[in-house]
Amino acid sequence: MAEEEELEAERNSDRRHLSRSDFPPNFVFGVATSAYQIEGASGEGGRGASIWDDFSRVEGRIVDGSNGDVAVDHYHRYEEDIDLIAKLGFDAYRFSISWSRIYPDGLGTQINMEGITYYNKLIDALVKKGIQPYATLYHWDLPLHLHNSMGGWLSKQIINWFATYAETCFANFGDRVKNWITINEPLQTAVNGYGIGIFAPGRCEHSNTEPYLVAHHQLLAHAAAVSVYRKKYRDHQGGQIGLVVDCEWAEAYSQKTEDKEAAARRLDFQLGWYLDPIYYGDYPKVMREKLGDRLPEFSEEDIELLRNSVDFVGLNHYTTRFIAHASESPEESDFYKAQQMKRIEKGEGGETIGEKAASEWLYVVPWGIRKVLNYIVQRYNNPPIYVTENGIAKGWELLLLI
Incomplete structure (x- = not known):
């Protein structure tokens, strides 16, 4: 009964206007985005194709036929966007890094310095405005080459490639990024990407097995990246790292x-x-x-x-x-x-x-x-x-x- 009364009180309180004074002084308010949904510039800056570039071009996959080639053009307009975040009074910006901007083919063999430069400028602009950067390493946009050449998350090889990509990000951005997220909503990739087929890469042929293998490899890739961070970067960079579940x-x-x-x-x-x-x-x-x-x-x-x-x-x-x-x-x-x-x-x-x-x-x-x-x-x-x-x-x- 006590819990029901507490919930009813909460419902009533929700009807009044909330303000920052209702939250602790150290409470962090922020906004969140993902790279494919906002960056655009899909063929610029040395970026390689992702599975969402491919998926969005398959007829019938996207209701209105749109894609992320331009999106809101955050790649070119990030400074304006950060100004807006600051003017709205937010404390943090959670963004994702496009794996294929760092390694166009997903493999840790040839780093794309244009991608490194872009994210350095983005992070610097956030820090300058007093906005904490929260960086997500994977928000569903797997490099297309990894999918075509080895099956993407179906292959155990991806664990090492993800750890290599993660380490490159830690080494280049970890002096300013103190909050890392390995993978965003891995369940959605596993179920909607490899079970139902409504997310990239659009697989549903083996829905009774593939989602569980994908989830397994995502977990191990996450843990491998965390291991690298803790062993080589956490002590001197002073950050933390986690996983986002939905x-x-x-x-x-x-x-x-x-x-x-x-x-x-x-x-x-x-x-x-x-x-x-x-x-x-x-x-x-x-x-x-x-x-x-x-x-x-x-x-x-x-x-x-x-x-x-x-x-x-x-x-x-x-x-x-x-x-x-x-x-x-x-x-x-x-x-x-x-x-x-x-x-x-x-x-x-x-x-x-x-x-x-x-x-x-x-x-x-x-x-x-x-x-x-x-x-x-x-x-x-x-x-x-x-x-x-x-x-x-x-x-x-x-x-x-x-």
């Missing part, structure tokens, strides 16, 4: 045990898939039970590499859903079917879980983020957490804050 809160549809268990499974398949190996050395037990040998095994060396390989957990959270048990899941994707659950738009009393936002998948549920944060605190022994993305779609706008 999670919708799973609210049990009813008080029935089967619905509560379905909601718990949903969280294991979202958060546990990536955080359990880091904190506990293996995938969640329920994933092992449901997926069997489709879920790769970790060697003892892998387990040691992964152990506590985050200085912080980055959380991207947008909405909350009612989750109910389903023996025969209505979901098409193997990843969702294995969870034996269904996502329900309305509760037992016919109420929606929150106000419907402009995006069809998004409900406004302020109390959901508190539940996710408390869940991470309790399950993973209170790690430092940064909310690296959250927001609400109103009209055509989606506000992203870190």
